Amino acid sequence: MSADYLIVGQGVAGSVLAWTLQERGKNVVLVNAPNRPSASRVAAGIFNPLTGRKLVRTWKADELFPFLKQFYGDIEKKLNASFLHFSTIYRPYRSIEEQNTYLALTADPSIAQYIAEPVDNQSYRPFIQNPYGGLEVTRAGWVDVPVFLKAIQDFFRQHDQYIEADFDHGELVINAEGVEWRGQTYGKLIFCEGPHAKDNPLFNWLPYNPVKGQVLDVMMDNYRVTNIVNQGIFIMPVESNLYRVGATYTWHDLDWQTTEDGKAFLEQKLQAVLKIPYRIVGQRAGIRPATKDRRPLMGLHPAHPAIGIFNGLGTKGVSLAPFWADQFADFLEGRKELDPEVNIERTFSLYYSGKNPV
Structure with missing residues (x-):
């Protein structure tokens, strides 16, 4: 097997998930199209526990904020980078x-x-x-997203685990053991394409609200x-x-x-x-990459369990990604079930009601 995981997309979601799986001892390959527009490269990267005109506490703030502090702080130390700013x-x-x-x-x-x-x-x-x-x-504070993304990209490049390419679904072969792409095999393929996921034939039925x-x-x-x-x-x-x-x-x-x-x-x-x-x-x-119910979209494809998605983090990507990548990694490794609020199983009726589900 070429790698345990092939992750498509190196925005905040893909970068955080790739690092999380790599830290767990998994072999991860990142695929990224550098000329494709990216929401992450425009994002201010602010994390804020109280938002909106009504001063509403961010969903799961008590879990998210201690986790993100530890997560980004660890990467800064290990990669000798500086991108986490408290304010x-x-x-x-x-x-x-x-x-x-x-x-x-x-x-x-x-x-x-x-x-x-x-x-x-x-x-x-x-x-x-x-x-x-x-x-x-x-x-509260902010993550300098371009600096964070470059640090992650440099790490995977140095370990020959980074591919610059436009991912062509026509080159994908799905089989019982996993997936094959460009002659290499992978245990699982996870799409982290942000707003471009609506053009993904495997997941275009999900309720995006960009x-x-x-x-x-x-x-x-x-x-x-x-x-x-x-x-x-x-x-x-x-x-x-x-x-x-x-x-x-x-x-x-x-x-x-x-x-x-x-x-x-x-x-x-x-x-x-x-x-x-x-x-x-x-x-x-x-x-x-926002969603109709303002909750992330993560889980495995209803017909192809070797293919998953980690998306829909919306305006709070830097806050949500570390905690939920950790939860998703547990799920992918069979350690626990995903929270129903984020699991794409909540939307499977949309897939099965489609005329030509992939």
């Missing part, structure tokens, strides 16, 4: 009403554990509109806020005087092109919260 997230209140609502919510211990007190609102005031003050969310997002790169010379700020949009420090601003959410015009509308929307939001001048130096667009 509080400052959320200025929009009104007295919002202030009262949020303060009431923080009485809940499950929310309070992620809130910093006290908050030095004055330190933000020269740069950010915060007449009503704000709160700080802890245990979301287009755009971000801006802006330069500011006198901005002294080192934390992430979030009020409708995020302002995230990247490096000296460079900041990322995002993001838009649209479910139409699902292409990889930036738009003037997207830029105008982000600028309007930015100008409402920012007090100092800025200049735009870049704009990018990506398509997030």
